[in-house]
Amino acid sequence: MRIDIVVVYVPRYRRAHEKNFVPPITGIHLAALTSPEHEVRVVHQQVEPVRLDTDADLVALSFFSGFAAEAFRLARELRARGKIVVAGGPHATFSPDECLRHVDAVVIGEAESVWAGLLADAARGRLQQRYVGEVRPLDGLPTPRYDLLPQSFFVPRVLQATRGCRFSCSFCSVPAVNPGFRTRPVEEVIADIAYDHFPHWWQRKLVWFWDDNPTADRPHFKELLRRMIPLRRWWLTQASLDIVHDSELLDLMEASGCIGVFLGIESFGNEALAEANKRHNRVRDYRQAIEILHRRGICVMAGFIAGFDHDTPADVVDMADRLQEIGVDVPFLSVLTPLPGTPLYATLAAEGRLLPRRGWELYNGYNVAFRPYRMTADELKRSHTALWRRAFSLPFALGRILRSLRLRPGAMLMSLMMNAFYGLKAARGNTPRDMREQAEDAAAMRHHGEVAELFLRPSALPSSPSAGRQQT
């Protein structure tokens, strides 16, 4: 069969947004899992259009909740042209019934145990509707098909050394999407890192771990870092703040070429952190933790969330100054989003606080889909936009760039590129889209008026993946 794997994307900014910095791994991983008897292509909608007149027999759509409306539109168009359409990913995992109104089959959970069977069934004309992936050990995963990526991606070598996370923050679906914490054999991760068929030196140099927290199993991660030292790469990852207390780990990170760490700092409010079940973060430790990473020359990227029950609009805007004070090099600013499958979703649904008539397009991390506690939904959106503008204003972005001049070269480069990127966006008024813009776009996608009623009523979803799962 000819197979197109499409990683769905919808712009989240008002105007054009250059999106070829770093690709998702999902498409090229699924392609690597695909038997060579099939002809496979990977389409990243963030950088290229999806061809509805494709000659593929089967189109596999991967999407987050925020992109579900677009995925359903694509499915409708492709099925009208006689294609078999299957769906997978976090949204399909938590909302399989909704997806099945738009696609021929859905994969719930991880694909490794079911993908080959699904394709064989499709080839024989015996496709079933639901395939439930098992949570298996990660041994033997293939190297992602980097050769199928458009060459324009700045950091094409994305990979995973682990899956899952040992924490359970209320707003995060990771514990449900990737249950437990699993590691890949070090040897196999090194094989991915050693892949070198990229045209540009920086593409060969850079490695981006798309893990949730690969540092959770210290012996495994330290062994990996020891093995990475001779490869002389520059690498980036997500991690938890507790890494700063492990000097052996920091030594190895430095020696193996770590240039950037993304920390989920989330909030400056202790009550908000408790509410988020993020008790492993302590506000008083932030500045020192970042300083420790800076002393190693590492660029600190950090995620912040606006809209916890304890937040007021002033607290939200104030985050711009506070993240600057603690020394964050690159901030990522989100609005609290009740993602399906999270404890937050279950709580807000039970409290009747999921806003009706707010479709999945508003579950994209930049919009408000629930009733906040100490402000209105509009106030939260407006204060988030004000936060975003202030945090990426020229003085703030420039200040961060100047401060990062003392970091190691790769880290400095990352800080420079990302701050310049977001700073220029802010200077041009290219802010995250507002709710009306996002909703209007989705309404256009729904032009046949047949997107499920669930689309307008996400509160009808199961709150855990198991509630939505059925055996085939």
Ligand code: B12
């Ligand atoms: C890497 C990552 C990113 C990267 C790359 C984004 C990307 N498009 O891939 C970055 C940092 C850019 C990112 C951003 C965001 N992310 Co993110 N991200 C992840 C992370 C940590 C790993 C995903 C990954 O690559 N896994 C490895 C691959 C191999 O696995 P996979 O994608 O899960 O796919 C497997 C299965 O799901 C399944 N599968 C997936 N698709 C398909 C399709 C078919 C047809 C089939 C058969 C199977 C299948 O098979 C695969 C193999 O088992 C996950 C957390 C997690 N543990 O999943 C969050 C996660 C996916 N992100 C999430 C979110 C919400 C976001 C943001 C909206 C956050 C924000 N506030 O801005 C943005 C969206 C921006 C964007 N442009 O897409 C949520 C999605 C939840 C949901 N219901 O939609 C997750 C689950 C984390 C969470 N907070 O709960 N993210």
Ligand code: SF4
């Ligand atoms: S937010 Fe980060 S630390 Fe919390 S459960 Fe998700 S991946 Fe783990």
